[in-house]
Amino acid sequence: MPDFRNIPIVEIGPGSQASAAEDGLEYLAMPSGMQTYRAPLLPEPEDSEGLDQAHRLLAEVLAALADWQPGNRARRVDLDVLDSVNRRFVDQVLGEGEVSVAYEAAAPVRAQESVLAGVWRVQHRDQLGRVLRDTIEIGDVPELVRDATFVGADSRLDSACDTDDPALQNAPALLVELADQLASWRTGDPVHSINLSLLPLSDADLALLGERLGVGPVTILSRGYGNCRIGSTAKRNAWWIKYYNSQDALILNTIEVCDVPAVAQAAAEDIADSVERLDEILSLYRRSDA
Structure with a gap:
């Protein structure tokens, strides 16, 4: 079994998305190197x-x-x-x-x-x-x-913030949306997903989201086409999920409200x-x- 201390932590603060200076017509390499099943090398039956x-x-x-x-x-x-x-x-x-x-x-x-x-x-x-x-x-x-990820976790999310702060763009609205979903979501409900990659978010936005959601005890790494790094937050049923291509460039950044993200399940x-x-x-x- 590998040393899990090497599993990357899911980043949820400033610098976790591409900055404006990195925008432009530079096409990211698509994920590659998908693992496929290979029969294991085993002893011959006679051995x-x-x-x-x-x-x-x-x-x-x-x-x-x-x-x-x-x-x-x-x-x-x-x-x-x-x-x-x-x-x-x-x-x-x-x-x-x-x-x-x-x-x-x-x-x-x-x-x-x-x-x-x-x-x-x-x-x-x-x-x-x-x-x-x-x-x-x-x-x-x-x-x-x-069973254990959200034991003792709170479903209440503080959505109050300074809406006049010029450094904040979409975090205030996202916090209100998340607070409503976390308060009402129950097992069996559809997954509620927020695609952060489609939204203009400042470093201050990401820092505020990370601060309010906190970090939970579970980190999941899924390797297929590139990597998917999944982090539980300190709020019940809230997960922060990041998809990277084979060059470790972030290609999708999402928050999901669910019991367990589908990408982590067989x-x-x-x-x-x-x-x-x-x-x-x-x-x-x-x-x-x-």
């Missing part, structure tokens, strides 16, 4: 002696994937029962996918999606980074993202593909055992 623990655990993962439906809570499978050889085999099967999650708290958690969409390696750690619990979760997103059709892929892997070893 798989002693991997019964891993086979049984992965069969449990497969069953959970096959049973998963949108709206289901994530299923958890404990890896601490495996010896080092079996754990290494599971590591090979899972690999590393496109989405990683860092939860910063007294008991930090790091999660990494595997190459199988909807299968997450989740590690609970202590303050020194030592792994206390190592698990696999099966679902569209690790359970902590829904799609149902991708989870269905994971069922087929994992079954194909395990079928090689089933024939070997027959």
Whole structure:
């Protein structure tokens, strides 16, 4: 699992958008380098002696994937029962996918999606980074993202500001809009998205938005076409989302009001593909055992 300390923090203040001096007819390179599924390099079936623990655990993962439906809570499978050889085999099967999650708290958690969409390696750690619990979760997103991100967060947003301040352009109106959405939004409501890239925003606007929303405990990095960096805010159901191209230039800057941004979630059709892929892997070893 990668060192999540290297996940970039989602910037929400001055300098987080292109300045007027940077405007002009300079076309940004479009995102590239999309990751695609590659079958993992695994031991030959005849060399798989002693991997019964891993086979049984992965069969449990497969069953959970096959049973998963949108709206289901994530299923958890404990890896601490495996010896080092079996754990290494599971590591090979899972690999590393496109989405990683860092939860910063007294008991930090790091999660990494595997190459199988909807299968997450989740590690609970202590303050020194030592792994206390190592698990696999099966679902569209690790359970902590829904359960822990906004615990204790306030949905009230202070929208009062000096509308006569010449440094402010659109922040006052955006704060009123966000305050209304945060107060009324409920699970199941449509996502409310504000595209900041389409609005003239000064450094003072961005600083005020960042100050009022605050920074939450969850950072999510999604690597596909370029990077998508998602930061929870200190206000319940408010997320700040930035899309970068392959040259790390900001191409889209948004605030979303929702439970979990869709870009962070494994799609149902991708989870269905994971069922087929994992079954194909395990079928090689089933024939070997027959």
